Amino acid sequence: MPMDLATLNKPPITARERKFSRLILFFEDLVKVPLFRCQRCGECILSSTAFICCQRCPKRLRNGPCGGTGEDGSCEVFPERKCVWYKIYYRSKWLHRISLLYKVNKIHNWNLERTSTWLNVFKKRIDAPILFVRNDKQKVKDLIVDDAQREN
Amino acid sequence: MTLREKIESNRFILCGEIGPPQSCDGDFIREKSRHFKGFVDAVNITDNQTAIAKLSSIASAKILLDEGVEPIMQMTCRDRNRLAIQSDLMGAAALGLRNVLCLTGDYQTFGDHPEAKGVFDLDSIQLIAAVAKMNSGFLLSGREMKKPSEFLIGAAANPFAEPFEMRLIRLYKKVNAGARFIQTQPVFDLETFSRWMEKVVEMGLAEKAAILAGVMPPKSAKTLLIMKAEVPGVKINEEYIQRMKNARDPKEEGVKMAVEIIRTLKQMKGVRGIHLMPVLWESITPVIVKEAGLNNA
Numbered sequence: 052m053p054m055d056l057a058t059l060n061k062p063p064i065t066a067r068e069r070k071f072s073r074l075i076l077f078f079e080d081l082v083k084v085p086l087f088r089c090q091r092c093g094e095c096i097l098s099s100t101a102f103i104c105c106q107r108c109p110k111r112l113r114n115g116p117c118g119g120t121g122e123d124g125s126c127e128v129f130p131e132r133k134c135v136w137y138k139i140y141y142r143s144k145w146l147h148r149i150s151l152l153y154k155v156n157k158i159h160n161w162n163l164e165r166t167s168t169w170l171n172v173f174k175k176r177i178d179a180p181i182l183f184v185r186n187d188k189q190k191v192k193d194l195i196v197d198d199a200q201r202e203n
Numbered sequence: 204m205t206l207r208e209k210i211e212s213n214r215f216i217l218c219g220e221i222g223p224p225q226s227c228d229g230d231f232i233r234e235k236s237r238h239f240k241g242f243v244d245a246v247n248i249t250d251n252q253t254a255i256a257k258l259s260s261i262a263s264a265k266i267l268l269d270e271g272v273e274p275i276m277q278m279t280c281r282d283r284n285r286l287a288i289q290s291d292l293m294g295a296a297a298l299g300l301r302n303v304l305c306l307t308g309d310y311q312t313f314g315d316h317p318e319a320k321g322v323f324d325l326d327s328i329q330l331i332a333a334v335a336k337m338n339s340g341f342l343l344s345g346r347e348m349k350k351p352s353e354f355l356i357g358a359a360a361n362p363f364a365e366p367f368e369m370r371l372i373r374l375y376k377k378v379n380a381g382a383r384f385i386q387t388q389p390v391f392d393l394e395t396f397s398r399w400m401e402k403v404v405e406m407g408l409a410e411k412a413a414i415l416a417g418v419m420p421p422k423s424a425k426t427l428l429i430m431k432a433e434v435p436g437v438k439i440n441e442e443y444i445q446r447m448k449n450a451r452d453p454k455e456e457g458v459k460m461a462v463e464i465i466r467t468l469k470q471m472k473g474v475r476g477i478h479l480m481p482v483l484w485e486s487i488t489p490v491i492v493k494e495a496g497l498n499n500a
Contacts, residue, residue: 053332053335053336053338053339053380053381054332054335054336054379054380054381055336056329056332056333056343057343057344057345059344059345109310109321110307110310110321110323110326111323112307112323112326113326113329114326114327114328114329114373114376115328115369115372115373115376116364116369116373117307118359118360118361118364118388118435118436119309119310119364119435119436120364120365120366120435120436121364121365121435121436122365122438123365124365124366127310127435127436128310128312136369137365137366137369140366140368140369141366149368149372152369152372153372153375153376155328155329155332155376155379155380157329158285158324158325158329158333158343159324161324195375195406195407
């Protein structure tokens with residue numbers, strides 16, 4: 052069965068909720084912009100990217116780096132910057148959260164752009180953050196082995 | 204035999220590549236196809252590669268199909284949102300195209316329209332999943348199609364870019380999303396490539412998807428130097444550049460080098476084929492195929 056990666060617009064955002072969302076976003080920004088340089092995509096996956104906002108990537112990739120990362124980890128578009136996924140990988144390793152990088156992140160729902168992620172999680176539009184990861188190395192191993200067995 | 208059947212029957216695959224012209228000249232494709240017909244299993248048609256506006260990959264692939272060469276249409280996420288991608292894929296399926304290579308696409312500032320808006324609505328992994336979904340009869344919206352597509356899905360991999368493990372994670376995601384063949388960046392660093400290949404086999408990915416190693420015959424030392432300086436994520440061993448510089452006939456040396464690399468790759472465990480990229484030098488394909496002893500098609 053193919054993966055289902057489209058986040059559909061359910062439940063739809065009402066005009067009233069949008070106003071409320073903007074109010075919450077004000078407070079969310081106070082935390083997330085200085086801490087993570089949040090780009091306000093409204094569909095936060097910070098917890099699976101080792102708390103570095105992947106939307107800083109010029110291509111806004113949500114599933115890992117493109118093929119252009121330099122040997123020193125530089126971004127191909129802005130060579131003076133480090134590739135954000137390069138940083139995510141090394142911090143994931145440091146925080147023992149590599150197994151989360153194996154997860155395929157859904158296609159971005161552009162209707163959620165500039166809405167409050169906290170409210171979207173509460174309304175169950177998007178997945179809740181994954182705060183703790185135990186036995187990261189074992190999980191990666193299981194993922195690979197599980198998959199080999201599923202095929203056979 | 205189609206490419207899908209060849210991959211399923213475990214034959215050694217050989218692919219070529221044609222870059223469409225920056226004009227409305229369809230004969231350009233017909234002419235180039237002659238260098239490949241009867242020598243390779245399928246030919247990639249690039250989709251506005253390096254972000255330069257070119258003849259569309261779907262139209263070029265159709266021309267190639269009419270010439271009797273099996274095309275692999277490339278599809279990038281830079282120029283299309285999810286509506287355009289699905290509509291183009293349906294159109295391609297209706298024209299009889301059966302192979303699609305899913306790519307994210309080079310960033311627009313590398314091309315001739317650096318002022319353009321890049322779309323990147325999907326990324327390559329999500330695109331693979333979207334095509335797989337269309338193959339199962341559904342669009343991204345969840346709506347059912349009366350006639351599903353039957354694409355053989357391909358993807359690209361770069362074994363040479365950093366971080367090494369992240370490349371394997373990306374490959375894992377691509378294969379699990381539905382990619383059935385993987386084309387790699389040109390190999391000019393056999394040591395890194397064999398290290399990568401070992402891991403790919405260990406993870407069981409080489410069984411689920413056919414790994415086609417990229418090979419590029421260099422025309423001169425300058426080609427290699429330009430690639431090293433300007434193409435991000437390409438690793439070229441100094442030894443190869445020196446060899447090209449010292450060669451009396453650089454073209455002959457380039458062919459010799461490509462054949463040598465192909466022979467080594469063929470011995471490697473897990474490599475199921477070669478993806479030949481004779482950039483601006485398509486006419487050399489038959490020579491390389493003959494010298495490397497790859498009598499395919």
